[in-house]
Amino acid sequence: MKALDRKLLRDLWTIKTQVVSIALVIACGIGGFLASMSTHESLLLTRGQYYDAARFPHVFAEARRAPDFLAARIADIPGVSAVQTRVVRDVQLDVPGVVQPMTARVIGIPVAAIVDAALPQAMNRLSLKTGRWPAPGAAGEVLVNNRFAEVRKLALGSEIRVLLNGKRERLTIVGTALSPEFIFVTRGGALPDDEWFAVIWMDAGALAAAYNMEGAFNSVALRLADGSRVRDGETAGDATTAAVVAELDRLLEPYGTRGGYGRAEQISHKVLSQEIEQQRVMGTILPAVFLLVAAFILNVVLHRQVNAQRGEIAAFKALGYDDLAIGFHYLKLASVVVAMGILMGIGLGDWLGRTITGLYTEFFRFPTLNYVLSPWVVAAGSLVALLAGFGGTLAAIRGVVALKPAEALRPPAPAEFRPLLLERLGLGRLATPSQRMILRNIERRPGRAAMTVAGIAGSVAIVISGTFWTDAVNHFIDIQFHVAQPAAVYLGFAEPVPESVRFDLSRLPGVRQVETSRTVGARLRAGHRSYRAGVTGLAEGAQLQRIIDVDTGQAAPAPDAVLLTTRVARRLGVGPGDTVTLELMEGRRAQATLRVAGTVHELAGMNAWMRLADLNRIVGDGPVVSTAALVVDRADQDALLTRLKDVPGVATVIVKSTLLDTFRSTTARNLLFYTGVLTIFAAIIAVGVVYNNARIQLAERAWELASLRVLGMTRGEVSVLLLGELAMEILLAIPAGFVAGYYLSLLIVTLTHGEAFEIPLVILPPTYLYAGATVVIAGVVSALIVRNRIDNLDLVSVLKTRE
Amino acid sequence: MSEATTTAPAAAPPIFVARGLTKIYRMGEVDVHALRGVDLDVAAGEFIVLLGPSGSGKSTLLNILGGLDVPTAGEVRFLDHTLTGATEAELTRYRREHVGFVFQFYNLIPSLTTRENVALVTDISEHPMAPEEALEWVGLGERLDHFPSQLSGGEQQRVAIARAIAKRPQVLLCDEPTGALDYETGKLVLDVIARINAELGTTAIVITHNAAIAGMADRVWRFANGRMAGIERNPRKLSASELSW
């Protein structure tokens, strides 16, 4: 081994704790990057494979009752490669032992064809997870979605009851299945709905018979010939999809269609896509912060190494080593540290990626979840880390190479100091000599102090950005579910019902207040842009369904005008005073052009709000409603829910508290994991910065500190000098970190704003406190380790040599 | 070496008494004997010059007398304190209260001014002189607000001496104080040490390579190979200006 390499190993061994702490910071950066990117990739890949294998459709449409022969004409639309028609109904579901009525989406499948002919299903192929297919002709046998059976603990052979067209039917679960349409299962919101919403597949003939739908369909799905070329499975906005949807709408027009739409508006796909996109955002911002900090520490440590070894470097130069060889030597030192970081980072990233991907299986149901960590992601992460490490090292190396041998051999002259800025301003004489030493050291090297402050502030910011989610989600829940929707129970009717249903409902047990409203599916058009959304008509003075603008408070629709969610207005490119055309999908399928009265910045939903009377007039109906909100005495809630099972026409019953409970328990666990990981990462960074800084200071000032010990200062007094500077830097860094954390979080929420909802930027004081405390603790731990070294300072040997 | 030569004049009570001082540094397999049984007595107010080749154990001895290091065997007493067996905290208090150190490389704190470097010591002592007074002693009363980087080597060493004497220590221990200085500057520094010894009565022990300096001392200790090789008493102390080296 060459002498220079032996020196490399020895140097590494001398600063081993520092090497490990820096490598750990790099590992966090790489690990975070790999985990986010691999989760993103895995979800994309798994989804893509599943969509292809199960033949997930590209275009969807619902109608009231369309004749089967229309299928052939739909298949003739240019660009369409396959058509699937079926009957789908949302019905009330009753599971023994569950008080609350649930909703089931019953979907007809050609059981005989599937089982007998082993015919591959044209589209939306089901994967049988447990049990068997229903026997052809056995009307009572069904499949349910696997997740529902799991959370409701329904074994094969269990009985459930559904209200099919007003008739109570007993169904036997013979198997559980997964479907590409229901990777994320929800009745419509962005919250997982697994406990209260089931998907039931039953024999198409039996379902059609129950609803007198023989020879007809009310749901159609299409696959497009060039669908595979559509990026990421998205079909929003592309020309083929738009043309097919237009033609499909035209064909279904006489049969009560609610308008066709592409994958982008399919709810399961939409939620999944937003989540995948979020994953990508997290995978780029946070690792960037980590790598930045790692590069910074590496830079400082190498600078220090070079300064401490100026004598040796001079000797090497005097012996004839050239600049390149010496520079290369230090680059190798950096490479070893970065390589250690990369190796640990790959391990960490792989583990974290698998864990996060695993957490997603709670929300997203795939038949198999393929975890991939592709080489290019590893290569990209490693390259960024190497560049960051080398970048940090290069400046230091320039210093080495520039050193003249004679200059390097001379001991450095005492560092130049000046009176403090405060003193120059005439405010001096405030501090003791010790305090002045601390302040002057900071003032003399403002760049280094600033870097330290920046590094620590960075870790404060990371903790905040990982912890504020709980505050934000709680605020979201508060606004959406307590302010905007203060009622306990929300009902949805299968068909519009007379407004007088209010009186019937108010006679049910425990009901104290009833409010009704109506939502009609519509396509909104403005110029060449259009968007499918529900138009909701609210009674004047509605208090159980409020329109909440997060910036200005409660809003209300104006007469003969619509109020749009800001995100909808943006999609349509309209603002207050403009007009939009509503193409309603119910009744006479009326059209109306209305003034946009204003826009509301709502946290969730893509809404168009109107007055109920205006909406009914445009639709051409009398006073009818489709939803009801009930304020209920808590004591009577169970009695009410039991009675609701017998109320005809009620398709969905949403009990707010149970919905929130489920959401909270799953989300809280995931947030906790996420917060925990980021807190650990941030603590590692804080320790990395504080510890390395203290070690470097100690090495540079050992001589000074030893002199003070000789003068009779105690260990404690000497420690204060060194650690006091770090304490000051931490104190400065915490408020700076609060500001940085606020903006980092703002950046993250802005980049993750989805269509369905946005996370409000809410950071409560305890979050700031937690972030500050994490860093203070990391600082104290680092200080204790270094304090131990100060205590063991060998006075005699330190004083023997200058530097 | 007889009792008569190692013992100080009976008039002044001994400030240091050491018997059988031994210091062994364990360097892996080999033992380095830095001190091999040193006996000594120092009277209060004495000026002692310690001569000897490099590696003979001079610094080791001074460090032990100053409470920076502890012997492997033997005993040291300072007045009525036994230094051997003292705890780290006791040694710190001993240094803080009784000992002034001066080193070859000055060891000033670069971030503090002249006055503040001295104040560093006066802040933690019981009956110090004012930093200005201490600096007056070394002839630097005019340079109170200069930083070390703004002073010459000789000036820095005088600040170090001022810092050492500001607490009015009983002993001043100097390890090659002129080692890094040129001839004229070195003389100036030695002169300061001699004056402090004469006028304040501070016991001074000065290590040097330079035999010419020996003329300033009451007694000269010659060190060789970890042993006291000889002790000489000067009939007449010379002043620094009378020396030629």
Ligand SMILES: Nc1ncnc2c1ncn2[C@@H]1O[C@H](COP(=O)(O)OP(=O)(O)O)[C@@H](O)[C@H]1O
């Ligand atoms: N910390 C140490 N470890 C090992 N040997 C040491 C140490 N300090 C001094 N020595 C050895 O002890 C001997 C005396 O050293 P020192 O007292 O510094 O001599 P002097 O000051 O007379 O030049 C030398 O041989 C030196 O190498």
Ligand SMILES: [Mg+2]
């Ligand atoms: Mg020596």
